[in-house]
Amino acid sequence: MDFNADEIAALDADAQRIGVFFRLEVDPVLRLWLGLGPCEPGVNTLDPVGATYLGAGKLLNVSDFDHLINGAAQRVEFALSGVSDDVQAQLTVAANTVRDRPVALGLGIMGPDWQLLGAVRWCWRGYGDYLSADRTSEGAEAVQTVTLSAGTLMTGRRRGRNAYFTDQDQQRRSPGDRFCERTGLYREEVRKVWPRF
């Protein structure tokens, strides 16, 4: 993820303008961004000829996400507007087909004039799992949201995979391999004794 000089200068400032882009590869592709109004971020690795991303509250929230560490890749949930006609139309059609469809979350750095300084950087890629609808009441108004749960290739609903850097997991992966046999000694609580000569 190489940033150009303009982007680095913008990120170096005290206040940054950042566009958050969401892409779900159903048919047709659902493209949303956290800003207001439609946005055409131009060519990037996932949109080779460019595309329009819909804004204005259609993408409500993006949760924090981590990359795979110690086999614990969390799920990422995207809250989408439950009443927006175009989002609703696409998700209704796509409800049965989101599973295993590619999901991407990207960042675009904007300058002081709200123009993108470079292409959208897709910093998280995963796969759709399921959609769930939620309806809450806020005063006199009911608020309906649709949540897309997504995970990475390493996220599963089955038992944990052998992804820890422990000797047990390493033996299951590669029987006889000794690469991780001493990792147990690197726990915080272990006191390292200075060797006696």
Add this chain to the structure above:
Amino acid sequence: MVDAIAFPRTLLREQSSRWSLRGATIAGGQTGIGALPRISIDGGGTWQAQYDGIVLRTPDHVRRWRQYELIADAGVQPLVIPMCDARQAPQLARRAGIPHSDGEPFSDGAGYSQPLATIGVAAALRATTVTLHAEASDVVFAVGQFFSVDHLVQGRRLYGIRSIESQVGLNTVVTIRPPLRQALAGAEAVILDDLGCVMVLQAPDSMNLTLGLRRFASPSITAVEYFYSPA
């Protein structure tokens, strides 16, 4: 696509009004040296209009308000909310209508009208720099001034002039906020005397009317900008 319905100016005799660009920012808290790092993720902000203490004193006023409360459909129907900003708009001499080629006006004495200014150069979606072309020398653009443009899909939108970059002849290059809601091909009319923006009520009960002594009311209205899906 639901066409926006113009909200009548006759109902907007308010005691106070506010048009503001709302944004979404994330702050990281104040640092030890007093800096306040902040990230903006709204893409340039969206208009919110608030009119308070609207004066309704006659049965006509009350009936008209009720009519538009019903038209607004609890915030489902987009409305073109007018911005009453004549005091800050350029003060222009009254234009005579343009007659037919034979020099005669229409039978009621009116002539053709033409915009006071147009978009001089095509501009892309989300552009923040546009060229305004004045159709007459007394049309002068100033910072802090508002103008509207009728977009093909997004309808009437409101823009504010943030700075004037250059002025050559009748062409003025200005920076605006918010970013353009739709690309402009050029030659679109720049509306200076009938400002407005396509909006919906912020809350379903934003236009509820409470009558005092069964006659008078001072309701408020709060609306937020509405976006159509691109065609």
